[in-house]
Amino acid sequence: xxxxxKRVALPPAPVVHQQFEAHAEATPDAVAVFCAGERVTYAELxxxxxxxxxxxxxxxxxxxxxxxxxxxxSVDLLVAILGTLKAGAAYVPFDPAYPAARLQLLLGQVPxxxxxxxxxxxxxxxxxxxxxxxxxxxxxxxxxxxxxxxxDVPVTGDDVCYAVxxxxxxxxxxxxxxxxxxxxxxMNWLKLEYxxxxxxxxxxxxxxxxxxxQRALMTPLFCGATQYLMASRxxxxxxxxxxxTDHEIRTVHCASSxxxxxxxxxxxxxxxxxxxxxxxxxxGEPLKVERIAxxxxxxxxxxxxLHQYGVAECTDVATSYDLAGHQPGEQDIAPVGRPAYNTDxxxxxxxxxxxGAGEYGEICISGASVGAGYLNGTGxxxxxxxxxxxxxxxxxxxxxxxxxxxxxxxxxVVAGRMDAQVxxxxxxxxxxxxxxxxxxxxxxxxxxxxxxxxxxxxxxxSAFIVPAGDDLTADxxxxxxxxxxxxxxxxxxxxxxxxxxxxxHGKVDRAALAGRA
Amino acid sequence: xxxxxxxxxxxxxxxRDDISVDDDFFxxxxxxxxxxxxxxxxxxxxxxxxxxxxxxxxxxxxxISAYIESLAASGQKTTW
Numbered sequence: 001x002x003x004x005x006k007r008v009a010l011p012p013a014p015v016v017h018q019q020f021e022a023h024a025e026a027t028p029d030a031v032a033v034f035c036a037g038e039r040v041t042y043a044e045l046x047x048x049x050x051x052x053x054x055x056x057x058x059x060x061x062x063x064x065x066x067x068x069x070x071x072x073x074s075v076d077l078l079v080a081i082l083g084t085l086k087a088g089a090a091y092v093p094f095d096p097a098y099p100a101a102r103l104q105l106l107l108g109q110v111p112x113x114x115x116x117x118x119x120x121x122x123x124x125x126x127x128x129x130x131x132x133x134x135x136x137x138x139x140x141x142x143x144x145x146x147x148x149x150x151x152d153v154p155v156t157g158d159d160v161c162y163a164v165x166x167x168x169x170x171x172x173x174x175x176x177x178x179x180x181x182x183x184x185x186x187m188n189w190l191k192l193e194y195x196x197x198x199x200x201x202x203x204x205x206x207x208x209x210x211x212x213x214q215r216a217l218m219t220p221l222f223c224g225a226t227q228y229l230m231a232s233r234x235x236x237x238x239x240x241x242x243x244x245t246d247h248e249i250r251t252v253h254c255a256s257s258x259x260x261x262x263x264x265x266x267x268x269x270x271x272x273x274x275x276x277x278x279x280x281x282x283x284g285e286p287l288k289v290e291r292i293a294x295x296x297x298x299x300x301x302x303x304x305x306l307h308q309y310g311v312a313e314c315t316d317v318a319t320s321y322d323l324a325g326h327q328p329g330e331q332d333i334a335p336v337g338r339p340a341y342n343t344d345x346x347x348x349x350x351x352x353x354x355x356g357a358g359e360y361g362e363i364c365i366s367g368a369s370v371g372a373g374y375l376n377g378t379g380x381x382x383x384x385x386x387x388x389x390x391x392x393x394x395x396x397x398x399x400x401x402x403x404x405x406x407x408x409x410x411x412x413v414v415a416g417r418m419d420a421q422v423x424x425x426x427x428x429x430x431x432x433x434x435x436x437x438x439x440x441x442x443x444x445x446x447x448x449x450x451x452x453x454x455x456x457x458x459x460x461x462s463a464f465i466v467p468a469g470d471d472l473t474a475d476x477x478x479x480x481x482x483x484x485x486x487x488x489x490x491x492x493x494x495x496x497x498x499x500x501x502x503x504x505h506g507k508v509d510r511a512a513l514a515g516r517a
Numbered sequence: 518x519x520x521x522x523x524x525x526x527x528x529x530x531x532x533r534d535d536i537s538v539d540d541d542f543f544x545x546x547x548x549x550x551x552x553x554x555x556x557x558x559x560x561x562x563x564x565x566x567x568x569x570x571x572x573x574x575x576x577x578x579x580x581i582s583a584y585i586e587s588l589a590a591s592g593q594k595t596t597w
Binding site for chain 2: 232233234235236237238239257261264265268269425458474475478479482487490492493
């Protein structure tokens with residue numbers, strides 16, 4: 001079973017920042033970014049980014065280099081991203097909302113990191129003997145003497161533009177690399193298919209480390225629109241809603257759970273800022289239609305809800321579905337729709353043979369969006385990138401590990417995972433990553449983490465702990481875990497048990513544990 | 518006193534009545550959904566706008582109450 005995306009020709013060198021540069025040339029005085037009351041035009045942002053690219057080049061960081069960015073949302077963050085791309089390098093986002101211990105663990109996973117751009121508020125968390133930390137606020141002095149002209153570094157569609165951390169299955173986060181061609185193709189598809197244009201101003205509401213945030217950050221600049229950034233480290237429904245109310249913002253990209261919070265806010269306090277949007281592009285976890293159904297059907301609601309599916313390994317988004325086509329009151333799962341341009345969805349069995357129409361298979365992705373693979377290590381995850389032969393021609397393919405089927409109408413439906421990975425509030429989580437962190441805590445002999453569901457159907461993590469001595473309290477374990485893991489990886493529930501149940505194959509019996517939570 | 522009213526809001530949103538004024542929001546198992554509800558309750562019941570960043574920086578009833586009092590004292594609207 002193959003779902004084929006429309007074939008749409010890309011330029012010979014599909015290079016993302018060149019689209020931004022074209023807008024800087026055509027509409028230099030248009031506002032590129034609005035943050036904390038500050039407005040910066042396309043020409044100004046382009047000049048700053050050029051200077052930063054020259055700064056990198058002067059230090060010998062060019063094509064193929066990796067530049068870490070650990071900044072709160074700010075104009076500097078966009079300067080660092082665009083300047084890195086202009087230098088021919090790739091950026092790696094480090095989310096400043098993460099605990100320092102987690103950031104340090106992630107830093108250690110980037111081979112040959114050139115340097116890391118930080119601010120006085122974040123530098124302390126990423127200090128390292130191995131890599132130079134540059135203070136973005138001190139930079140302006142250096143940069144003033146550098147040329148504002150384009151550095152004109154030759155870049156191809158195959159060059160890596162960014163790399164983000166995703167969960168693997170071995171307890172170590174994987175650094176997955178995305179190519180310019182894939183990122184260009186994604187934004188070109190959104191622009192042409194959904195008519196995004198210079199007026200398609202966007203508000204970023206997701207955390208910087210997410211793959212979806214890279215798309216949210218770049219799409220308006222790709223289209224010539226204004227990017228609105230919240231000067232807030234944590235998602236803030238109140239501030240987001242106020243910005244949506246006060247400004248001509250047309251699009252929001254977010255996880256499903258963030259959409260619920262925004263809809264809740266509008267529902268509780270009145271207002272029409274959300275319903276006035278052109279698009280909310282959302283996904284990342286199973287959709288609970290009932291959380292938004294009444295709002296979506298509200299009279300005069302102008303907002304098109306695009307329910308999307310994808311993986312970081314294949315440039316974030318692979319399919320999209322206009323939720324208006326989903327009949328209200330239906331009990332089945334909302335589809336995620338059809339593929340992006342130049343992207344195919346394959347439903348395959350374990351031997352990589354296509355399954356029949358309507359049958360379940362592993363969702364695999366081929367085409368322009370397939371990324372450059374993992375930059376750290378040679379673990380078994382690399383085997384998920386493989387090659388199959390379609391119509392006599394070899395094709396690079398990524399096996400997502402997600403299960404799905406295709407409806408009679410030709411829409412993809414995602415129906416869970418093939419393995420133990422879980423998704424909680426839009427983030428793909430490897431339970432063994434959390435188990436490893438638990439295992440390092442004093443007083444913990446062994447631990448297992450499974451996903452469970454609250455009475456209202458929200459996914460949450462439950463941890464089972466075999467204590468080394470006395471039983472441990474949830475408060476104690478949680479307090480210590482919050483120092484080493486991002487908040488959404490810290491389990492909601494903790495239980496002491498005498499031993500971890502094993503399956504007949506000697507693996508952790510997660511089903512048995514989930515039943516005991 | 519503000520702290521009493523803040524504690525009452527926390528107890529309601531966490532659905533437990535044994536919260537002490539020095540308990541940490543996250544140690545109690547607090548998640549973003551609860552925090553957004555508390556943020557809304559601050560607007561509706563106390564008439565103050567507290568940003569999420571301030572709620573993260575002040576994760577106890579005592580500290581967030583002190584912050585709310587400082588807002589009231591300075592007569593400032595939330596800056597962001």
